[in-house]
Amino acid sequence: MEVHTTQCCILMGCLCLFYPWSQVCEWREPEELAALLDLELRENGEPQHQLLQRIRDVAKYSVKTNHPRFFNQLFAGVDYHALTGRFLTEALNTSQYTYEVAPVFVLMEDEVLSKLRSLVGWAEGDGIFCPGGTMSNMYAMNVARYRAFPEVKLKGMWSLPRLAVFTSQQSHYSVMKAAAFQGIGTENVFKVKVDDRGCMIPEDLGETIELAKSQGAVPFFVHATSGTTVQGAFDPLEPIADICDRQGLWMHVDAAWGGSVLFSKEHKHLMRGVERADSVTWNPHKMMLTGLQCSAILLKDTTHLLKHCHSADAKYLFQQDKFYDTSLDTGDKSIQCGRKVDCLKLWLMWKAVGSKGLEERVDRAFTHTRYLVEEMKRREGFELIGKVAPVIKERMMKQGTMMLGYQPQGGRVNFFRMIVISPQLSHQDMTFCLNEIERLGSDL
Numbered sequence: 318m319e320v321h322t323t324q325c326c327i328l329m330g331c332l333c334l335f336y337p338w339s340q341v342c343e344w345r346e347p348e349e350l351a352a353l354l355d356l357e358l359r360e361n362g363e364p365q366h367q368l369l370q371r372i373r374d375v376a377k378y379s380v381k382t383n384h385p386r387f388f389n390q391l392f393a394g395v396d397y398h399a400l401t402g403r404f405l406t407e408a409l410n411t412s413q414y415t416y417e418v419a420p421v422f423v424l425m426e427d428e429v430l431s432k433l434r435s436l437v438g439w440a441e442g443d444g445i446f447c448p449g450g451t452m453s454n455m456y457a458m459n460v461a462r463y464r465a466f467p468e469v470k471l472k473g474m475w476s477l478p479r480l481a482v483f484t485s486q487q488s489h490y491s492v493m494k495a496a497a498f499q500g501i502g503t504e505n506v507f508k509v510k511v512d513d514r515g516c517m518i519p520e521d522l523g524e525t526i527e528l529a530k531s532q533g534a535v536p537f538f539v540h541a542t543s544g545t546t547v548q549g550a551f552d553p554l555e556p557i558a559d560i561c562d563r564q565g566l567w568m569h570v571d572a573a574w575g576g577s578v579l580f581s582k583e584h585k586h587l588m589r590g591v592e593r594a595d596s597v598t599w600n601p602h603k604m605m606l607t608g609l610q611c612s613a614i615l616l617k618d619t620t621h622l623l624k625h626c627h628s629a630d631a632k633y634l635f636q637q638d639k640f641y642d643t644s645l646d647t648g649d650k651s652i653q654c655g656r657k658v659d660c661l662k663l664w665l666m667w668k669a670v671g672s673k674g675l676e677e678r679v680d681r682a683f684t685h686t687r688y689l690v691e692e693m694k695r696r697e698g699f700e701l702i703g704k705v706a707p708v709i710k711e712r713m714m715k716q717g718t719m720m721l722g723y724q725p726q727g728g729r730v731n732f733f734r735m736i737v738i739s740p741q742l743s744h745q746d747m748t749f750c751l752n753e754i755e756r757l758g759s760d761l
């Protein structure tokens with residue numbers, strides 16, 4: 318049995334990563350795919366050779382997000398050190414809540430979070446890895462509400478006035494989800510205007526706060542973004558921090574993908590003022606390639622707000638009379654019970670390439686972006702209009718040559734959202750992408 322398990326692991330790894338996939342995806346209609354995969358679960362188990370074929374099929378028909386021409390999402394590519402960390406995490410299969418079951422990872426998480434915080438500019442603070450940027454943003458909103466109204470934990474929303482949250486028109490939709498999930502209400506998320514680069518206009522933030530107050534709402538949380546999801550805009554953090562200071566509001570910076578610029582001497586100015594924030598969301602699984610999922614919520618707070626806000630003191634896990642320092646049982650800071658280990662892949666990758674290696678990755682992504690913009694300017698007639706993008710997308714997926722997302726925004730019609738974060742990318746991939754858009758759309 319042990320041998321079989323090992324074989325499967327090795328084969329799966331080989332199939333997914335070293336097989337020379339020529340296509341990004343093998344598109345099949347859902348009914349055809351379901352039949353091909355033979356998904357039904359049956360009474361009896363299957364022999365090894367059949368299981369291996371199933372593993373091959375899973376790999377074959379899955380999207381190869383590590384393919385250099387997968388530009389579709391804010392994650393892409395593969396870092397083999399991080400991948401080793403991911404395999405090891407799965408193999409060790411522990412939960413990140415107490416020192417007794419995760420001694421290595423409790424210490425490691427602390428170290429990694431502290432290093433991320435130091436890049437933000439904080440010598441101390443708090444934080445936790447959680448399942449994605451959406452959750453990190455929810456943590457920020459919840460802790461901010463707890464700081465403003467600690468009675469919420471005991472008495473719930475009955476004890477609170479109408480609350481108001483502020484964020485830009487182009488912030489991630491997780492702000493709305495958080496407001497709905499936490500009983501604040503999506504109507505109480507006030508959208509602040511952006512300029513033509515997609516950056517929050519601080520003057521409008523000031524005015525919107527006054528508007529909310531005039532409606533009887535109580536402002537408590539400003540959600541700024543460093544690297545918006547579509548346009549990649551960095552909100553001006555210094556003036557936003559000035560407003561938060563004046564108004565006594567919690568300032569959160571959603572740097573889910575943008576946070577990685579803090580590694581780069583050349584680009585970290587984009588987040589000037591981030592050290593003045595109360596909390597930061599940072600997803601190393603986006604621009605840093607750790608693999609899904611790896612997201613940190615970082616806090617400046619040193620008063621254990623995170624723990625006070627979420628702890629439930631479960632006696633079977635967090636006994637206070639344990640034989641070791643119980644402050645190492647960090648799990649009660651989390652809104653979860655069991656929690657996956659997300660620090661190992663980042664730690665191993667960081668150890669392998671160092672902060673300098675990560676800086677180079679960020680700088681390379683910016684270089685690719687500049688190259689792409691220059692190339693597009695050079696090509697005549699490269700402005701896409703109307704319903705062209707969805708048709709080109711359908712064609713690229715059915716031919717499996719690349720994957721690229723599109724969307725409309727504001728008054729703009731559908732346009733392609735090109736993501737260039739993988740260090741495996743070269744200028745040839747950029748050129749390929751533009752040629753391919755031209756080829757696939759030449760008759761439109």
Ligand SMILES: Cc1ncc(COP(=O)(O)O)c(C=O)c1O
Pocket residue numbers: 391448449450451452454489491542544545546571572573574600612
């Ligand atoms: C700015 C921003 N914040 C938050 C998120 C959500 O992150 P996750 O997909 O890890 O929940 C995204 C995702 O793209 C994002 O772009």
